[in-house]
Structures are given as structure tokens and as C-alpha cells.
Amino acid sequence: MSGMEKPRNRRLFPHALDVANGRVDMTHGAGGRAMAQLVSEMFAAAFENEYLAQGNDMAVMAPPPGRLVMSTDGYVISPLFFPGGDIGSLAVHGTINDVAMSGAKPLYMSAGFIIEEGFPLADLKRIIEFMAGASRATGVPIVTGDTKVVERGKGDGVFIVTTGVGVLPEGLHISGDNIRPGDAILVSGSIGDHGIAILSKRENLEFETTLESDSAPLHDLVAHMVAAVPEVHCLRDPTRGGVAATLNELANQSDVGMALDEDALPIKPAVRGACELLGIDPLGVANEGKLLAFCPAGRAERLLEVMRSHPLGAESAIIGHVEEGQGRNLVRLRTSFGGDRVVEWLNGEQLPRIC
Amino acid sequence: MSGMEKPRNRRLFPHALDVANGRVDMTHGAGGRAMAQLVSEMFAAAFENEYLAQGNDMAVMAPPPGRLVMSTDGYVISPLFFPGGDIGSLAVHGTINDVAMSGAKPLYMSAGFIIEEGFPLADLKRIIEFMAGASRATGVPIVTGDTKVVERGKGDGVFIVTTGVGVLPEGLHISGDNIRPGDAILVSGSIGDHGIAILSKRENLEFETTLESDSAPLHDLVAHMVAAVPEVHCLRDPTRGGVAATLNELANQSDVGMALDEDALPIKPAVRGACELLGIDPLGVANEGKLLAFCPAGRAERLLEVMRSHPLGAESAIIGHVEEGQGRNLVRLRTSFGGDRVVEWLNGEQLPRIC
Numbered sequence: 001m002s003g004m005e006k007p008r009n010r011r012l013f014p015h016a017l018d019v020a021n022g023r024v025d026m027t028h029g030a031g032g033r034a035m036a037q038l039v040s041e042m043f044a045a046a047f048e049n050e051y052l053a054q055g056n057d058m059a060v061m062a063p064p065p066g067r068l069v070m071s072t073d074g075y076v077i078s079p080l081f082f083p084g085g086d087i088g089s090l091a092v093h094g095t096i097n098d099v100a101m102s103g104a105k106p107l108y109m110s111a112g113f114i115i116e117e118g119f120p121l122a123d124l125k126r127i128i129e130f131m132a133g134a135s136r137a138t139g140v141p142i143v144t145g146d147t148k149v150v151e152r153g154k155g156d157g158v159f160i161v162t163t164g165v166g167v168l169p170e171g172l173h174i175s176g177d178n179i180r181p182g183d184a185i186l187v188s189g190s191i192g193d194h195g196i197a198i199l200s201k202r203e204n205l206e207f208e209t210t211l212e213s214d215s216a217p218l219h220d221l222v223a224h225m226v227a228a229v230p231e232v233h234c235l236r237d238p239t240r241g242g243v244a245a246t247l248n249e250l251a252n253q254s255d256v257g258m259a260l261d262e263d264a265l266p267i268k269p270a271v272r273g274a275c276e277l278l279g280i281d282p283l284g285v286a287n288e289g290k291l292l293a294f295c296p297a298g299r300a301e302r303l304l305e306v307m308r309s310h311p312l313g314a315e316s317a318i319i320g321h322v323e324e325g326q327g328r329n330l331v332r333l334r335t336s337f338g339g340d341r342v343v344e345w346l347n348g349e350q351l352p353r354i355c
Numbered sequence: 356m357s358g359m360e361k362p363r364n365r366r367l368f369p370h371a372l373d374v375a376n377g378r379v380d381m382t383h384g385a386g387g388r389a390m391a392q393l394v395s396e397m398f399a400a401a402f403e404n405e406y407l408a409q410g411n412d413m414a415v416m417a418p419p420p421g422r423l424v425m426s427t428d429g430y431v432i433s434p435l436f437f438p439g440g441d442i443g444s445l446a447v448h449g450t451i452n453d454v455a456m457s458g459a460k461p462l463y464m465s466a467g468f469i470i471e472e473g474f475p476l477a478d479l480k481r482i483i484e485f486m487a488g489a490s491r492a493t494g495v496p497i498v499t500g501d502t503k504v505v506e507r508g509k510g511d512g513v514f515i516v517t518t519g520v521g522v523l524p525e526g527l528h529i530s531g532d533n534i535r536p537g538d539a540i541l542v543s544g545s546i547g548d549h550g551i552a553i554l555s556k557r558e559n560l561e562f563e564t565t566l567e568s569d570s571a572p573l574h575d576l577v578a579h580m581v582a583a584v585p586e587v588h589c590l591r592d593p594t595r596g597g598v599a600a601t602l603n604e605l606a607n608q609s610d611v612g613m614a615l616d617e618d619a620l621p622i623k624p625a626v627r628g629a630c631e632l633l634g635i636d637p638l639g640v641a642n643e644g645k646l647l648a649f650c651p652a653g654r655a656e657r658l659l660e661v662m663r664s665h666p667l668g669a670e671s672a673i674i675g676h677v678e679e680g681q682g683r684n685l686v687r688l689r690t691s692f693g694g695d696r697v698v699e700w701l702n703g704e705q706l707p708r709i710c
Contacts, residue, residue: 009607012607012700026703026704026707027702027703027704028703029431029595029703029707029708030595030596030702030703030704030705030706030707030709031594031595031596031597031600031641031703031706031709032595032596032600032639032700032701032702032703032704033600033603033700033701033702033703034702034703035595035596035703036600036604036700054530054532055530055531055532055608056456056457056530056531056591057426057428057453057456057591057592058424058425058426058453058454058456058457058459058519059424059425059426060422060423060424060457060459060523060530061422061423061424061425062422062423063418063419063420063421063422063423063522064418064419064423065418066418067415067416067417067418068415068416068417068418068419068423068463068520069413069414069415069416070413070414070416070463070465070498070499070518070520071412071413071414071465071499072465072466072467072499072500072501072516072518073412073467073501074467074468074469074501074502074503074516075503076384076469076503076504076505098412098413099413101411101412101413102411102413102415104413104415108423108425110425110426110427110518111427112427112428112429112467112516112518113429114429114431114469114514114516143425144425144426144427145427146427146428146429146516147429148429148430148431148514148708149431149707150431150511150514150708151511151707151708153508154510154511155509155510155511156505156506156509156510159469159503159505159514161427161429161467161469161501161516161518163425163427163465163467163516163518164413165423165425165520167418168415175409175410175411175415176410176411177409177410236411236412237412239386240384240385240386240387240390241385241386241387241390242386245386245387245388245391248388249391252364252367253410284387286386345367345387345388345391346387346388347382347385347387347388347389348381348382348383348384348385348386348387348388348389348390350385351385351386352381352384352385352504352506353384353503353505353506354385354386
């Protein structure tokens with residue numbers, strides 16, 4: 001996104017983009033004047049910040065005061081607009097969250113767009129504006145970007161890949177291999193909201209619900225958590241594959257077993273009902289504004305208190321613990337009826353393109 | 356790309372991926388066990404490095420000793436494999452080059468993949484291995500990544516978005532708005548090779564040529580250049596839109612006019628011939644291993660000497676100069692016949708999906 005940070009250069013671009021009726025065409029990705037106009041008038045105008053205004057194919061920023069953290073995520077969600085969000089704000093939140101799960105403060109983001117020929121400029125503008133709004137609200141500027149266009153039938157509207165970098169203060173060691181026997185397991189709120197909100201809008205699956213995606217940026221919640229309880233061992237946001245996949249992955253990474261208490265899991269009645277209807281397990285459903293936290297048992301009540309005092313953690317709960325001993329790496333669920341079942345790590349058939 | 360850096364965990368993944376005959380399916384992007392296996396056995400195995408081995412959704416690196424530089428680029432090139440390269444190594448080179456054009460040393464990369472359902476695992480493995488090879492050869496590790504899968508007909512094989520970060524030493528100010536009247540304009544070698552090599556393989560356009568893409572990482576060349584001539588004002592790689600689009604963009608960014616000397620332009624006979632056949636201007640054709648450099652005229656011979664002493668700059672040439680005075684922002688070409696024409700900034704119709 002280079003070179004043209006001003007709203008419109010009438011000499012270079014004599015005709016305004018027809019945002020109301022226009023569509024993306026192949027010239028918008030081909031490196032010529034049409035692309036420059038799209039970038040200038042839609043992307044650069046919305047994302048405006050001092051780094052993007054440098055107008056180069058890269059951005060230069062001050063040296064970060066600490067260890068560097070980097071994360072990337074692609075977004076291919078369908079539909080592009082959904083209850084509680086859209087692909088643009090989701091791409092901002094999701095990458096901020098991945099950076100934040102290290103305990104780092106997210107500083108900058110990049111955004112790569114892959115747009116299908118024929119995509120309405122008006123929809124692209126909405127996505128860009130939602131994205132710019134999320135960037136402003138989180139204080140994480142989009143400092144550099146790229147736009148590609150593929151022929152009709154070779155893409156699906158818009159895909160976005162965002163990359164975030166952040167800075168990690170000394171003294172924190174928060175990682176998936178750092179979970180210890182005896183740790184408490186906490187979640188920052190109700191699970192499954194995002195996945196069910198998306199499924200409710202799939203063409204082949206429509207059902208009535210007032211559910212909204214929980215898409216939200218978690219960096220401020222994390223900052224409060226690690227300030228109060230720097231002993232946090234691990235943080236992770238249970239996105240694709242939900243809590244079940246995330247806990248199974250972490251159990252393997254840290255070589256521990258985990259036990260969850262079904263009665264402690266915060267699940268909205270609407271999510272529970274939809275999951276029964278669809279025959280899926282809410283533990284396997286994606287979240288986009290929740291995190292799982294692991295900390296020494298003795299610090300769990302304090303961590304819970306801090307999480308609940310934050311707007312994005314008001315419904316936080318202690319949902320289980322890491323078992324003593326090592327080696328089985330299973331995630332077990334003590335059910336409401338006093339039974340005990342293994343939380344399976346599914347193959348992943350049920351929820352395509354959920355993020 | 357989290358959690359599974361080891362070659363194969365037989366307990367978690369009892370069945371080996373059938374790389375020879377298998378295809379990507381929707382489960383490979385859905386966050387479950389199938390995705391974990393793909394990431395573990397193909398991506399993490401090939402990209403192996405200490406950062407990826409952290410096994411989290413982000414990577415943590417040492418504090419960079421200087422200003423941070425960040426760039427991102429999407430790759431939607433068709434075909435995926437072409438003479439002189441492939442989408443994987445191109446994605447590494449291209450992003451390294453964008454970072455390097457600031458004068459920075461590239462340090463780390465991320466890679467986001469968007470894969471179409473049905474894509475052969477064998478082709479994916481080839482791409483990953485070319486990418487890993489380019490990463491090793493350049494010394495820039497792929498520290499974090501992401502994989503998404505879209506349904507058949509909603510993508511086109513593989514798209515890749517890479518993001519690079521680097522570190523910029525004090526004392527350099529290399530930027531598109533830093534070109535000054537009187538500057539010399541240099542190019543690091545022959546132009547148009549990449550675009551013509553790609554076009555030669557397009558199904559509707561096949562023609563005979565031995566041309567190969569010039570896809571190459573330019574960071575080492577840049578390091579030599581800025582060490583010898585820190586007064587370099589601007590560097591940019593003329594990719595999409597070629598030299599014509601890049602110079603027009605820079606002329607506007609720095610508010611200057613430029614004059615090129617046609618006889619000085621290094622263009623291979625095969626490129627010249629193909630351009631005549633196709634009715635296109637070599638100045639508008641993409642390059643992936645060349646850079647344009649601007650420096651004070653008095654330093655141009657020294658810069659040329661340094662560039663020519665590097666394997667990737669052996670064919671470097673001084674191709675023109677920045678005109679005295681400001682305000683016209685045109686790029687003019689003095690032709691071999693003594694004429695003078697404006698190098699147009701085309702709209703971008705002629706060369707879709709060239710990178």
C-alpha cells in the first residue's frame with residue numbers, strides 16, 4: 001500500500017471510484033494506476049496512520065522495547081458479514097489475540113487482501129471500514145498491506161491474512177509447553193458463541209437465534225491478567241476446533257492430562273440448544289473473543305477476580321485443573337451426572353470456514 | 356502452526372499422510388486433528404527452526420537492535436510452478452525484498468496459506484519444500500504460520516501471504532519520498548524476465564522461450580550497497596506493473612520528473628522478442644529479482660561498481676536520472692532513435708496474477 005496516503009489525487013485519478021455500484025476487476029490487482037487508486041482511496045484513506053503514510057512497500061517503526069512477538073492468521077470466513085462482526089474486524093481481533101496470548105502488547109499489524117473479481121466495491125469498503133474501526137479501537141495500526149485480485153470463481157469474495165507484531169516485557173514466560181500439574185484452568189466467558197452465530201447464517205443451515213459472535217480483542221484483558229498474576233503459565237484463545245481442540249493440543253504440548261467440570265462450563269442456553277439441534281459438542285465450537293488461562297492453583301482465585309473485573313471477562317470461570325502426574329495427555333470431562341468422558345480431539349469435519 | 360514440531364507422533368496421528376496420492380480436504384483447515392497432522396508433518400517438518408518449535412500461535416524472538424521494518428505481500432501467481440521458480444520460493448523472496456528495500460536486514464517471516472480443497476498433497480509438499488529451501492538459503496526463518504482450506508472452486512490451488520520483519524540500522528533514510536533532483540537511477544539487471552517467463556506458461560498464451568524468472572532475494576545485494584554508499588536515497592523492486600509503474604509511483608511520491616535512456620535499459624533479446632509478439636512494453640513487465648536505486652549523481656559510479664561486483668547485480672546499469680526542478684512528475688524515455696516519449700502508468704489490464 002504504497003505512495004498515496006492522500007484522499008484523492010485528481011490529476012492521477014481523474015475519475016472517482018464508483019463505490020456504490022462498482023466492482024473489483026482484475027486491474028485492481030495488477031500493479032497499475034487502477035490498483036493505486038483503489039489502495040489510495042479505500043485502504044489508505046480508512047487505515048490512515050503515520051506508518052502507512054510513509055508510502056513504501058514496507059513500514060519503518062521505532063525499536064520495540066523488549067522481545068519481539070509475531071503471529072499471522074488467515075481469514076476465509078463465510079459469510080463475510082455475520083451477527084456480531086465481519087471478516088475485517090475479525091481479522092484485526094484474531095491476530096491481536098494471537099499476539100496477546102504470549103503476554104505481549106500488540107503494536108502493529110499488516111493486512112494482505114485476496115479479492116475475487118466482481119466483488120462489490122461497496123462491500124469491500126464496509127469491510128475496510130470495520131477493519132479500520134477495530135484497528136483504531138484497539139490502538140494497533142495497520143502499518144502496511146497488500147492487495148491481490150483473482151479471477152471470478154478462483155476466490156470467494158474476500159480473504160484476509162493479518163500479521164501482528166508485539167513486544168513482550170521481561171519476566172513473562174507464557175507458552176503452550178509451560179502448563180504444570182496442578183494448574184487451574186480458567187475460561188474468560190461463555191463458549192461456542194462465535195461458531196453457532198456463524199452456522200446460524202449458513203445458507204443450508206439457517207435457524208433462528210439472537211446469538212452474536214463474541215469476536216473481541218483480548219489484549220487489554222491479558223494486560224490486566226499478567227499485571228496482577230505474572231505467574232500465568234499459559235494463555236490460548238480457543239478458536240477453530242474450540243475448547244476441545246485447544247486443550248488437547250496443549251495437553252500434548254505440555255505432556256499433561258486435564259480434567260474439566262461440565263457444570264462449571266459457561267455455555268449460553270442458545271448455544272446449548274443449537275448444538276443439540278445440530279448434533280455437535282459446544283466444546284468443539286469456535287470462539288473469537290475468549291481465552292483459556294492456566295496458572296498455579298493458589299493464584300486461580302486472584303486471577304479469576306481480575307478477569308471478572310474486566311468487561312471482556314465478566315463471565316469468567318474456573319473450569320477444571322491439570323492432573324497430577326504426566327503422560328496420559330487426555331482431556332477428561334466430569335459430566336453433570338457424575339460420569340466421566342474423554343473430550344475427543346476431533347478430526348475437524350463439522351465446522352468449515354468458521355474463521 | 357502450533358504445538359507439533361516433531362516429525363510424527365504415532366500416537367496422535369496413527370496413519371501417515373498419503374503425500375503421494377492424497378489431497379487437501381476441508382478437515383485440513385478446520386482446527387482439528389487432521390489439521391494438526393498436516394501442520395506437523397508438512398509445514399513444521401520443513402520449516403523447522405527454534406521459533407516455530409515454540410509451538411504456539413505466535414513466536415517470541417529477541418529484541419531487534421534497531422528500528423523495526425515490516426512488510427506483507429500476497430502471492431496468487433498462476434501457474435504455481437514456473438521456469439526459475441514457484442509460488443513458495445517467490446513468496447519468500449518477494450517479502451524479503453520488500454523489507455530489504457528500506458535498507459533493513461530481514462530477520463523473520465510468517466506465512467499464511469489458503470489452500471483449495473482437492474489440492475494434491477504432493478504439490479503442497481513441493482511448494483513447502485521450495486519455500487523452506489529459500490528460507491534456509493536466505494537465513495530468514497519462517498517463525499509462525501497459518502493454514503486455511505476453502506472449498507473446491509472457492510480458491511485456486513494455493514495462495515500464500517508472507518510477512519517479513521527486519522531491523523534498520525541508524526543512519527539510513529531510504530524511502531520513496533526521498534528521491535532528489537539530479538539523482539542517478541540504477542537498475543540491478545535485465546528487466547521483464549519474470550513476467551515473460553510466467554506468460555510463456557499461461558495456457559492460452561504458450562510460446563517457446565528458455566527464459567526463467569529472475570526470482571531472487573535481494574537483501575545481501577542491498578546490504579553491500581548501503582554499506583558502500585549509505586547516501587542511497589531510494590530503493591524499490593519493480594514487481595507488478597514493472598519499471599514503468601514503479602517509476603511513476605515514485606515520481607509522484609517524491610514530486611519529481613525522471614528521464615530514462617532507452618539504450619541503457621538492460622533487456623534480454625528473448626524478453627524484447629516476446630514483448631513485440633505480445634504487444635506489450637517491457638517497462639511494464641514484472642520483475643522479482645531486480646531493484647531500482649536512486650542516489651546522488653556523484654555516488655552513482657561507486658554504487659554501480661558495488662552492484663556489479665555482486666552476483667545478483669552483475670548486469671547493473673545506470674538507466675537515467677531525476678530531472679532538475681519539480682512538479683511535472685512525468686517519466687520520460689529518450690528512445691534509441693533520439694525521440695522522447697512519456698512512460699505511461701498503465702491501468703493494469705495486461706498481466707493479471709503475475710505474482
